[in-house]
Structures are given as structure tokens and as C-alpha cells.
Amino acid sequence: MSSQEFLPAATTIIAREADGLEVLMVKRHHEIDFMAGAMVFPGGKVHEGDNDPAWAQNAMRWNDVPAEERGLRIAAIRECFEECGIILGDPGRAVPGPEMTRARQAIDRREMEFLDYVREKEIVVDLSTLTAFARWMTPSIAPKRFDTHFFLVADPAGQDALSDGRETVETEWIAPGRALDLAARGERQIVFPTRMNLKLLAQSATLADAVAAATARELRAVRPRIVTRDGTRFVQLDDIDGYGAVEEKVAVP
Known part of the structure; x- marks a missing residue:
């Protein structure tokens, strides 16, 4: 891959209202090769099958x-x-359990x-449940470069995250705001783009406010x-860029 090529990717910010606005974050496995051990929003690169017109x-x-947005969504x-x-969406006949777990694993391994x-x-x-929230493009110093589209979506009722x-x-x-506080104290590993988008989310008291703010602002490629x-x-x-003027020392692994 040349320094100017980007892999298209998508990230999902799942949000709900509990005692204020909350978002779902997942911890990356410590042995994987990208953002190991970090708390992130669910996401990854676009697969060929995501663009299937079927x-x-x-x-x-x-x-x-x-x-141009369908495959990303x-x-x-x-x-x-x-x-x-x-x-x-409508889960149809999909039921949480061993069968769904096997399907998730097979899809992840590209076997299904x-x-x-x-x-x-x-x-x-x-597709309409997703609100375009942000777009970030990886700087040239990174070993892999992504053009990542962030989408905001309400937590669907009756489903548990596993x-x-x-x-x-x-x-x-x-x-x-709590996630940002924990990251500042070193109790959570949260990478720069995730922290910046948490900063935006922290400005909204409710999910409706967050959706309205995302809809109103210009979506720029950061x-x-x-x-x-x-x-x-x-x-x-x-x-x-929409996050305020920011400068941070680049963390060295």
C-alpha cells in the first residue's frame, strides 16, 4: 500500500440514555495487531461483501x-x-446463543x-438508524491507513452486548465524560481519535441532542x-475540524 492509499472503514457508536448519555465501548484483545488492549467503539474495515447490491x-x-455510503453502513x-x-434492525429468527456465536466467529474469519x-x-x-457522526483519515506515520466513517445509532431494545x-x-x-476521566488517569487505554469523539459526545446531554448536533455540523474529513x-x-x-484546536504528544508504545 502506498502512503496515499486508505482502506475504507466504519465505526459504530451505539448510544443509550441511562443516567444521562452512555456509549458502548469494547476492549480490544491484547494479542491483536491493531490497537491492542484499547477501549474502542465497534468497527473495522469494509469487506467486499458489504458492497454487494444484493x-x-x-x-x-x-x-x-x-x-457511496451503503457499503460503509x-x-x-x-x-x-x-x-x-x-x-x-429486525433480528428476524436470530437468537443469542451458541449458534449465533458460531456465526459471528465464522463471519469474522471470512468463512461465511x-x-x-x-x-x-x-x-x-x-440503514436509516445510522447517523453520520465523523470521518477520520489516518496520518502517514501509521503502518496502516484508514478512511474511517463514524456512525451514531441508538441501542436497539432487547439486545445485550457480548x-x-x-x-x-x-x-x-x-x-x-467518565471514559475521558478514566483515560486521563491512566485507567483506560483510549486512542486519540476515540477520545476526540468522546469529547464531542460529552457535549450532549441526551441521545437526541447528540443526533441533532451530528446532523447540524458539517461532516469534514479530519x-x-x-x-x-x-x-x-x-x-x-x-x-x-470541529474538536477545537488540539495538540498532544504522540504516545510511544
Whole structure:
């Protein structure tokens, strides 16, 4: 991959109202090669099958979504199912249990297409439940570069989040401000883009407020800038990116 190529990816911010706004975060397995041990939102790169036009038969509001966004939204829904067992839409005949666990594992290992499972269980996913929230593009110093689209969605009623035990090992509902406090104290490992989006979420008291704010703001492709001073690297954002003017020292593993 050249330094200018980006892998399309999607991230799902699942939110609910408990004692204020809470979001679902998952802990990445410590042995995986990307963001090991970090608390993140469910997400991953877009697969070829996510862009299959046959999804139109099992996706509500398919024609209401721009063609270039459909695969991203399917990827967000698939990753949500793989990593925490939540189906965004009508779950049909899919029931939590050993069979669903095996299906999640098979889809994750690319031994089964998510669309095939959706058809088998008469699931209908709903693309309209996802609100575009943010878009981040990985800086050039990273070994892998992603063009990641973040989507905000309400927690569907009657479903429990369960980690997959491979990519994710824990799930946690947490207020955005609380997550930021724990990260600042070193009690949670949360990477820069996730923290910046938690910062945005913390500005909203309710899910409706968060959706309204996301809908109202201009969706810009955020490209963090890396600068070096006296041998130390810093990551910077401009105020125009929507997170305020930010500069942080780049963490060295």
C-alpha cells in the first residue's frame, strides 16, 4: 500500500440514555495487531461483501442512502454484530446463543458472508438508524491507513452486548465524560481519535441532542497533522475540524 492509499472503514457508536448519555465501548484483545488492549467503539474495515447490491433485499431504506455510503453502513452494522452481537434492525429468527456465536466467529474469519446469515435468519438491517457522526483519515506515520466513517445509532431494545472473545474481550456502557476521566488517569487505554469523539459526545446531554448536533455540523474529513519539535512528535487538529484546536504528544508504545 502506498502512503496515499486508505482502506475504507466504519465505526459504530451505539448510544443509550441511562443516567444521562452512555456509549458502548469494547476492549480490544491484547494479542491483536491493531490497537491492542484499547477501549474502542465497534468497527473495522469494509469487506467486499458489504458492497454487494444484493443487500437491497435485506436492508430497509436502501434507496434513501447515497450509493457511496451503503457499503460503509453495512460494514458498520456487520462489525457491530461481529464484535458485540447486536443486530441493528429486525433480528428476524436470530437468537443469542451458541449458534449465533458460531456465526459471528465464522463471519469474522471470512468463512461465511454476513449477507448469507442475514438471509438465513430473515434479518432486515436498517440503514436509516445510522447517523453520520465523523470521518477520520489516518496520518502517514501509521503502518496502516484508514478512511474511517463514524456512525451514531441508538441501542436497539432487547439486545445485550457480548464480546466475541477474539477481537474484543470486554464490553462496557459508559458516559463519554467518565471514559475521558478514566483515560486521563491512566485507567483506560483510549486512542486519540476515540477520545476526540468522546469529547464531542460529552457535549450532549441526551441521545437526541447528540443526533441533532451530528446532523447540524458539517461532516469534514479530519486529517490529524503530525509535527516534530526537539525530537518529540505531536499530533495536531485545527479548530475548523470541529474538536477545537488540539495538540498532544504522540504516545510511544
